[in-house]
Structure formats: structure tokens, C-alpha cells
Amino acid sequence: MGTRIPLAALKQVIVVAxxxxxxxxxxxxxxxxxxxxxxxxxxxEELGILLFERRHRGVRLTEAGRSFVAKITVGIEHLDxxxxxxxxxxxxxxxxxxxxxxxxxxxxxxADLRRRxxxxxxxxxxxISEGRSAEVLGKVRDGSLDLAFVMGATDLPDCHSRVVxxxxxxxxxxxxxxxxxxxxxxxxxxxxxxxxxxxGGAGPQLLNHIARRIVERDRTxxxxxxxxxxxxxxxxxxxxxxxxxxxxxAAHVPFPGIAFRAIADETEQARFSAVWSPHNRSPxxxxxxxxxxxxxxxx
Numbered sequence: 447m448g449t450r451i452p453l454a455a456l457k458q459v460i461v462v463a464x465x466x467x468x469x470x471x472x473x474x475x476x477x478x479x480x481x482x483x484x485x486x487x488x489x490x491e492e493l494g495i496l497l498f499e500r501r502h503r504g505v506r507l508t509e510a511g512r513s514f515v516a517k518i519t520v521g522i523e524h525l526d527x528x529x530x531x532x533x534x535x536x537x538x539x540x541x542x543x544x545x546x547x548x549x550x551x552x553x554x555x556x557a558d559l560r561r562r563x564x565x566x567x568x569x570x571x572x573x574i575s576e577g578r579s580a581e582v583l584g585k586v587r588d589g590s591l592d593l594a595f596v597m598g599a600t601d602l603p604d605c606h607s608r609v610v611x612x613x614x615x616x617x618x619x620x621x622x623x624x625x626x627x628x629x630x631x632x633x634x635x636x637x638x639x640x641x642x643x644x645x646g647g648a649g650p651q652l653l654n655h656i657a658r659r660i661v662e663r664d665r666t667x668x669x670x671x672x673x674x675x676x677x678x679x680x681x682x683x684x685x686x687x688x689x690x691x692x693x694x695x696a697a698h699v700p701f702p703g704i705a706f707r708a709i710a711d712e713t714e715q716a717r718f719s720a721v722w723s724p725h726n727r728s729p730x731x732x733x734x735x736x737x738x739x740x741x742x743x744x745x
Contacts, residue, residue, distance in 0.1 A: 451489065451492060452485075453522075453525075454485070455485050455486070455488070455489045456489075456518050456522060457522065458471065458475065458482050458485055458486060459486060459489065459497060459514070459515060459518065460515060460518065460519055460522065461474055461475055462482065462486060462498065462505065463498075463507055463511070463515045465504075466504045466505055466506065466507075467503075467504040467505065468482050468483050468486075468504075468505065486498065493514075495508075495510045495511075495514070496508050496510065496511070497510065497511035497514060497515075498511055540569045540570060541569075541570055541571070541730055542570070542571045542572075542573055543570065543571070543572050543573065543592045543593065543728070543730050543731060543734060544573045544575070544590065544591045544592050544593075545572050545573065545574050545575070545591065545592065545593050545594070545595070546574075546575050546576070546577060546581075546582030546583075546585055546586065546591040546593070546594040546595070547574065547575075547576060547582065547594065547595040547596070548576060548577060548578060548579055548582060548595075548596060548597065548646065548647040548648050553695045553696070553698040553699055554611075554613060554693070554694075554695025554696075554698065555610070555611040555613070555695065555718070555741070555742075556595060556611075556695075556718075557695075558741065559734075559737065559738055559741060560572060562737060562741060563734060563737055566733075566737065567730075567733065570730055570733075572734075575591070576647070577646065578645075578646040578647065578649075578650075579594075579596045579597070579598075579648070579650065579651070581646075582594040582596065583596065583600070583602065583605070583721060586605060586721055586722060586723055587604065587605065587723065589723065589725075589726075592722065592726055592728060592730075592731050593720055593721070593722045593731060593734065593735075594720070594721045594722070595610070595718055595719070595720055595721075596648075596718070596719055596721060597648040597651045597652075597693070597716055597717070597718055597719075598651050598717060598718075598719065600719045600721050602721065604723075604724075605721050605722065605723055605724070606721070606722055606723070606724050607719045607720065607721045607722075608719060608720050608735070608739075609717050609718070609719050610718055610719060610720045610738045610739075610742060611717075611718050611738075611741075611742055612715040612716065612717045612718070613693050613694045613695055613715055613716050613718075614693075614694040614708065614712070614715055614716070615655070615691055615692070615693065615694070615709060615712050615714070615715065615716055616691075616692060616693075616694050616697045616706050616707060616708055616709070617631070617636065617689055617690075617691060617692075617706070617707045617708075617709060618680065618683050618689060618690050618691075618692050618696075618697070618701075618704050618705075618706055619683065619689045619704070619705055619707065620683060620684060620685075620686045620703060620704065620705070621684075621703050621704060621705040623686075623689075623705070625639075625707075626705040626707065628707075630710045631707050631708065631709055631710060632709065632710050632711045633659045633660065633662075633663055633709060633711055633712070634663050634665075634711075636660075636689065636709075637660045637663050637665035638665065638668075639668070639688070639689050640668045640669075640670065640687070640688035640689070641653075641656050641667070641668065641669045641670070641688055641689050641690060641691065642669075642670045642671075642672050642679060642682055642683065642687060642688035642689070642690055643656070643669060643670075643671055643672070643679075643690055643691070644671070644672060644673075644674060644675070644676065644679055645671050645672065645673045645674075646673075646675075647675075647676065648693075649671065652690070652691045652692075653669055653671065655691065655714075656669055656691050657669060659712075670688060676696075680701045680704060683704055684701065684702060684703030684704050685703075692706075693716040693718075694716075720735060720738065722735075
């Protein structure tokens with residue numbers, strides 16, 4: 447067609463088809479009867495078909511009119527849905543965020559954040575993927591992840607970061623280990639022990655922390671890196687192959703054969719940072735970061 451049909455004209459056709467009366471349709475639309483009649487007549491002339499048969503007390507749809515109204519009703523419903531959905535996505539209440547992490551989501555701040563987010567934004571999905579810190583940070587940089595949660599304060603020149611929450615460190619050891627019963631366990635008590643940590647996840651950060659604490663006590667660290675997941679690592683601890691250091695939230699999930707003990711002279715906490723690209727303008731990302739900040743203030 448040589449000209450565009452105004453959307454308002456199509457909507458008026460639908461209303462007239464519902465009321466089968468120009469005056470009643472005009473009252474519903476809040477416009478004059480003459481404007482409705484004039485616009486529909488112009489549309490009929492543009493289409494080259496008669497949509498309505500005019501009668502003394504109203505109008506009746508022609509066969510062509512019924513077919514036309516049925517099709518444009520579906521089209522306008524799809525258009526309204528598209529507009530509504532686009533508006534919801536633009537405000538960050540509908541859609542999906544891709545989150546990378548190297549820590550457990552079973553308990554602690556991150557688990558609480560996900561539950562709170564689902565309650566506040568039920569139509570926004572958080573797609574979770576796990577990996578080593580370097581892997582998830584690389585995916586933030588290339589845009590395949592919207593956000594990463596990693597252990598430690600992260601200072602990357604090409605990313606924004608913010609410490610979101612902190613929690614204590616605890617030692618996981620075999621339940622029958624001689625120091626498991628020590629009332630005030632200190633790093634010196636642990637300096638001759640074998641520690642095992644994951645290659646992936648938060649393993650590198652935990653290895654550095656263990657080594658630093660033992661060296662500070664003039665001892666030589668004995669740390670073994672294992673290319674295993676968290677569950678296998680904890681089974682290895684339970685079997686007496688070594689101890690490991692974990693964030694306190696991980697100790698909230700009981701594990702057979704393992705005792706979790708606080709470290710009396712540990713002065714630092716495990717800090718977890720959110721990292722995202724400065725080029726990511728997603729409103730959904732901002733909503734999640736704002737929610738995390740609010741939860742941290744209230745903690």
C-alpha cells in the first residue's frame with residue numbers, strides 16, 4: 447500500500463466491531479462519533495473494501511470485515527505484548543541475567559540474595575554458571591556473563607567491582623583429628639598440617655591465604671592443590687588426607703566425618719566482590735546490585 451494505516455484507525459475498527467454502533471464506540475473511546483465514522487470510512491477507502499454495513503440503528507460487519515477484524519485483533523494483541531515486554535525488560539523486571547561464581551549458593555549471603563531476588567523480581571531469571579575466578583572474570587570481559595561473584599577484593603582496570611559481603615574463615619578437618627577438640631584453635635596449631643585446596647573455584651585465593659598465615663608464623667606451608675570439586679575435596683578431608691580452609695557459609699551444610707572449627711587468631715574475613723563490565727547498562731544488573739547493597743546494609 448502506498449500509505450501507512452494509522453494504528454488508531456485499526457483500534458477504532460476493533461471497538462466498533464465490538465459495539466456495532468459508532469456512537470457507543472465513540473463514547474468508549476472518548477472521541478466524537480463523527481471522528482470515528484470519518485476515520486473508518488477513510489480506512490475503507492484506503493483498503494478498497496467495505497468493513498461495515500451501515501444500518502439505521504448501528505452497523506454490521508461484512509464478511510471481509512469479520513476476517514479483517516479477526517486478523518488485526520491478533521496482531522494488535524501481539525503488538526501490545528511486545529510493547530509491554532519491551533518495557534518490562536527495559537526496567538529490569540523481566541528477562542535473564544547470567545551470573546558467574548566460584549562459591550557455593552547453598553547457604554549464606556548469595557543464597558539469601560537469590561531468594562530475595564526471586565521474590566522481588568519473579569519474572570527475572572538468574573542463570574548461574576560456576577568456574578575458576580579467571581574463567582568467570584574473562585566471561586564478564588567478553589560479555590557472556592553479566593556479573594561475577596568472586597572471593598577477594600578485585601581491582602581490574604577494565605571492570606567495575608564492589609565488595610558485596612564478608613564472612614569468617616573456618617577450618618574443615620577430620621572429625622577425629624587431634625586438634626578438633628582444641629578449645630582455642632590458632633594458626634600456629636595448624637602450621638604443620640597438610641592443607642588441600644581446589645585448583646578451581648576459590649582455591650587459589652584460599653591457598654594464598656593459608657600460605658601467608660603459616661609463613662607469618664615462621665613455618666613452611668604444606669599445601670596440595672587438587673583438581674576436584676568441592677564435594678570430592680570434602681570427602682578427601684573426611685578421609686584424613688588433609689585440612690582445608692573455607693568460608694563460614696560453607697560450614698552451614700553438614701558433611702559426614704568433618705568438623706568445622708573457627709580460628710581464634712584469624713583477623714581477616716573472606717570478602718566477596720561483584721564484578722561487572724562498565725559497558726553493561728542492563729537495568730536488571732543494576733537492580734541486582736542495588737538489592738545486594740541493601741541486604742548488606744541490613745545485615
